[in-house]
Amino acid sequence: MAGIWVSKMGLPKEIESPEEIFGLGGKSSEVYRKTREKLLEEFGQDLPKIMSVALHEYWFACSNGAAFFHVNVEDKGLLDNDHTRSMATPQGYADAHGWAYTLANGFEDLVPCDARKKWIHQLTEHEMIDVLTAYQCMALQWLIQASVEVKHKNFEFAFDLVHEATDALALHWTHTTWDNAWADAMHVAQANLGARARSDLARKASLAAHVETHAMKAEIREFWTKNIPPSISNDAAAALLMRQFPLNPRTLSKYVSQFKNTAS
Secondary structure, three states, rough: OHHHHHHHHOOOOOOOOOOOOOOOOOHHHHHHHHHHHHHHHHHHHHHHHHHHHHHHHHHHHHHHHHHHHHHHHOOOOOOOOOHHHOOOOHHHHHHHHOOOHHHHHOOOOOOOOOOHHHHHHHHHOOOOOOOOHHHHHHHHHHHHHHHHHOOOHHHHHHHHHHHHHHHHHHHHHHHHHHHHHHHHHHHHHHHOOOOHHHHHHHHHHHHHHHHHHHHHHHHHHHHHHOOOOOOOHHHHOOOOOOOOOOOOHHHHHHHHHHHHHOOO
């Protein structure tokens, strides 16, 4: 469904990026210039094609998320309300989750499924790109569009575009940092840390995971309350929640049981 929706958008097969953008101030212009230079250094004359692939990847991610809501609202697996109807559209889904973060979620699988690879190739006649490239390409496109919106005095929309471009580049930096940190961790592990150091690291990791679990559980409860009928079984609710939250069905089913008990 996501591939069909994107194919109907008629997105361009090549997207040019100007050398300079105007109207966004010196810092944004410098960020744009440096990001573009990095991409040109890597892709050269193929950059317009890569920019197009990134745009298709972005709208595929938006459509893939929206398709879940579309199907489940139609099948009455989710409540039919203003929120779920908005989430059942690519733009509505992206607006709710943030454009850059929707793009990030589109790459959440470490090994993309064959269907995704197939659709991207059919849509662009090109292979999938990695998430780091996608972040940078979409940041450029959002900054270019922001420059155009400023020219037409659409300042509020321009601010939103700059915000999303900044988020995309922040995600790029975060992913790069984690990649480097993982490499460093592997190096340290191979160096045979002492028992106390290993225990310290394990304790800190456990605390970090504990905080993250509580935050996610609160988010899951809010989503369940607003969108899933309490009358359906715990396992059925868990199957719906799995499409939104990266947890196993047993954990989600247990959460739903707790939510119902607390509510009653």
